[in-house]
Amino acid sequence: MAHHPNQFDLLRTRRFVPLFITQFFGAFNDNLLKNAVVVLINFHGMQMLGLAPELMIQLAAALFILPFFLFSATAGQLCEKYDKAAIARVVKQMEIAIMLVAALGFWLHNGVILMSTILLMGIHSTLFGPLKFSVLPQYLKPQELVGGNGLIEMGTFVSIILGQVAGTVLVNADPSRVTLIAALLACALAGYASARAMPPAPPTAAGLPIDWHFGRQTWAIIREAKQNRAVWLSLLGISWFWFLGAIYLSKLPTYASDVLGGDASVYTLLMTLFSLGVGVGSMLCEKLSGSKVELGLVPFGSLGLCLFGIDLYFATPVAAAQTLDWLAFVRDIGHWRLMADFTLIGIFGGFYIVPLYALIQSRAAPAFRSRAIAANNILNSLFMVASAVFAAILAGMGVSIPSVLLIAALLNLLVAAYIYSLLPEFMMRFLVWIATHTLYRIRHEGLEHIPEEGPCVLVCNHVSFMDALILAGAVRRPVRFVMDHHIFKVPLLNFVFRTARAIPIAPAKEDPQAKARAFDAVAAALAEGEVVCIFPEGKITYDGQINPFKSGIEEIVARTPVPVIPMALCGMWGSFFSRRYGPAMLSWPRRAWSHIALKAAAPVPAAHVSAAGLQQAVSQLRGDWQ
Template sequence: MHHPNQFDLLRSRRFLPLFGTQFLGAFNDNLFKNAFLVMITFYGLSAAGLDAKTLANAVAGIFILPFFLFSALAGQLAEKYDKAQLARWVKLLEIAIMALAGVGFFQRNASILFACVFLMGVHSTLFGPLKYSVLPQYLRQEELLGGNGLIEAGTFIAILLGQIAGTLIVQHAPHASAPIIYACVGVAVLGWLFSRSMPAAPPPAPGLAINWNILGETWHILRHVHGNRTVFHSLMGISWFWFFGSVYLTQLPDLAHRTLRGDPGVYTLLVTLFSAGIGIGSALCEKLSGRRVELGLVPFGSIGMSVFGADLYFALTGAPAAMPYTVASFVAEPGHWRVMLDIMLMGAFGGLFTVPLYALVQTRTEREFVSRAIAANNILNALFMVVAAGMSIVLLQAGLSVPMLLLTVSLMNIAVALYIYTLLPEFLMRFLVWIGVHTLYRVRCKGLEHIPEHGPCVLVCNHVSFMDSQVIAGMVRRPVRFVMDHRIFKVPVLNFIFRTAGAIPIAPAKEDPQLKAQAFERVAQYLAAGEVVCIFPEGGITRDGQMQAFRPGIDQIIARTPVPVVPMALRGMWGSFFSRKDGAAMMKLPRRFWSRIELVIGPPLPPEAADRQALEAQVRALRGDWR
């Protein structure tokens, strides 16, 4: 039986036209820019008497400039107008720009082509907020991570293919303008045709008054996202990835030529490996996270970026020093395999790092502000890339070699990651939950759709082991606030997870009546705020594998705050290292590894029908005979 996955989206009209439009736009950006750069570098195209190296850096700077100038406006437009219609307008603009570029190529006029570089930067600036903010309108919650992964993977593959195509077209016809003109205009027209098939995406804020004050609106957008700590730090994480990636991509030509003694084909190979790695990592996000926005992948990605970035330095110091290498001779040399693997895995872990952050921004930002949050992201990305370029110039002029510069950035990544996870411990908490659950168990979840997407509810579940709350937290898409025995709450390492997740410690009235009263008060506060609360009504972890009678605490909670109650059952946890089978939990040798377990969720009960006897019967039925 076929199980839905992200690649099914490529057969859907909800996604394929958007994917094609974005893919062709990124491809055309790089097709045009690289053709222009090859003409400057190898075929003497010049402007204002400047040398090729200066002009090449000017191309990069001019392309980035519109992201500073017009991102705020682009975000407003994507909120005010139908995004599908806006996409078609942007694609028509691209056709006009490429027609103008055709004149520049025909006349060998660098000034016209520089103007087109700026205009293509405007085109990308306008499309950026649109492509990410429309995804939550087109896709279901469980499809969002996969859709982001495909967009991210497709973008980097398109960038790579565009760079290669632009180079090859000019190399094979350096004095004929027709091939590159037909290619650029043809791709733009094809992108417009894809955009015509995009479904309508009604504007979330049609009454928005456009603020044409660029600096004022930019400041307003940045200040607004700064008010949402989770979103702001997610944007900073994405921008840091662009800092990290831009340093590596900028230094790859020198690395390939001077350090690895390779020809231009070796540089193309390294760029291909890095881009393919990002594509693979982005596509893997959905598989590794079970189709949920899994923040635990973010620390996992940052760890991999630093580990393989540092290993690349040592791989380079031991690389053979023959000269020159072609692609074939470079790949045939075993001493280079480690270099190639490090570069590809850095890209792959970079994909794991960024895709959940994009999905988090889309899901944690107010619906009417998503486009402007993405615009803020583009502004920050551009700023970080400029700072990366400046830092690289300073360090290289100070005497650092390219391998040392790359090692420095990998070590900086560790410091930045620790800083972000200190500010937002939710990322580290989710990482520990993700690692623990997916290392120990193969989890199958049934009935996840029964948990309401919005609004308050109470989850009730049987209690088998010390890992029960982590398994539930790992499977349920919404943040869950657990009510748990205060002794479990204090378990080392788990305590960090519970505190970060907003868990509620509770004790029996005869042991600590004040703590019990405080727990019921916090439950009421969470439910009043529209959150999800989970309790284990048996009052403790089973000692014999059998369910115990539910205690009256659940009745008190529902009587005080009447909300829907969702029964659920864990199956297969009895006998695990964290259960009390054959002795105290966590005090015996583990006998099972990566064992199969299930979380089964039943339909919600209305509060008037959710007494403890009815809920106990529901949970027993869901659990069945499998303990």
């Protein structure tokens, strides 16, 4: 059986594996260090300047996040100006030095030294953050971007939970801290070794002057990020995810102990379920999106975050009479629904966040991509601080932890609705994704013939009212459809067509001005380098056969010479949206989740385009499968 490429193939490539390993060990070391310090403060009496343990833990969190405010703008500039692989090696050398300082702090049981290393690791993460995401489009092909992001997110969340568990275990298991010190240094060395294997990633803005004034540059990159509406709203969407995540993570220890009556192992279990859920959701994104940036998964993810966040409130049981360890907790069937909620919140969080990162990488200008990620890190930090303030206010008002989590889930519903109202493309893609993944099983053939950039025209046979949605859901690039003005006005579908900036057209004998406007709009779209799709038959078939192609395609290409890609839809004849059994969408559906195919042939140069020739090419592609 032939092998179908998937995201796991990236784990066998030198252009991805070193970055994956470098990020994995970096995130692991971050959490190993922070959790080890927290355990020393909380359970082993480590002090600093006479501060209470609670204040020391809060100070540690603040020290780690502070560099994201101060240095993210500078990090973004450095990643644009210099080779990102070279920067990765410098950052990993810095990590080795930091871990040597941390080794001294653990050996001496010195709180001041260890707190300083948390600040330094915050600087390390600030410098590496823009690099790890902005380098992916340089290392990966466009069709690999979603899978690559999914693997990075999966690796990050797995390393976070492993680092937290290891921090607790190694501190408690070895009073001398030698094992902990060895683990920290080994991970730092492994990260540096993998960074040395990263392929070159040339600068995207070598002439960019570095502005060291962090305040001015922070405002500058945020202002520039706002110029691209889709990128800006994606940045806000990701930051909102971290707002929610910070609430869950900050409340989880107390939730596990005070609400559920569990010990530290129950907290670790719930953290593991959440983190593994995010990892699973991140990896499933490639399969669900067809290896393209599928914005339809974002509303799907936010809907799941709302539903299972709300259900978590109702699934919370009464605290046990005695303290439970993780095994006793799992054995109680009354806890299974709650564990499923935590896992599903993580899975839908993966569905939500991976496409947003991929959208930023694909739509931000290459020369601004690292700074866009830096802007994201700044916003993430602001939202996490806001999350802490929000949770503190609710706690001060006496709101219970389950109620805080319920309020967060309900707030997510409101914020999601607001964002999708500002950028309807998210909801439009969601409707397309739902329609094409619940009604049909689609096989794609030859879609690689559609160029990744530059203008082109797609021509396809017209079988049903769903044709445009199927093409929109399958083609990697945004498509401008030229369609009959009557179909353009179909309820519900009209929202999709308007959001996708479809071009309504009317026959010349019905409205010559509307036809002229449509051809002008097509020429303008092609001049902007967009993809335009037309159905040259001019109408949906009544008998399943391909109607003669009209000459409009010849006029389009004569006016704007671009390549034309013949495409064929197979298997749609007889569907609920076709006219096989009379008027479309009026007869009872005769089949569900049926097999269909979308095929594409090699581009036809503009000089060789003819309506008759394209009709023959589409007929050959379709064959006898109507």
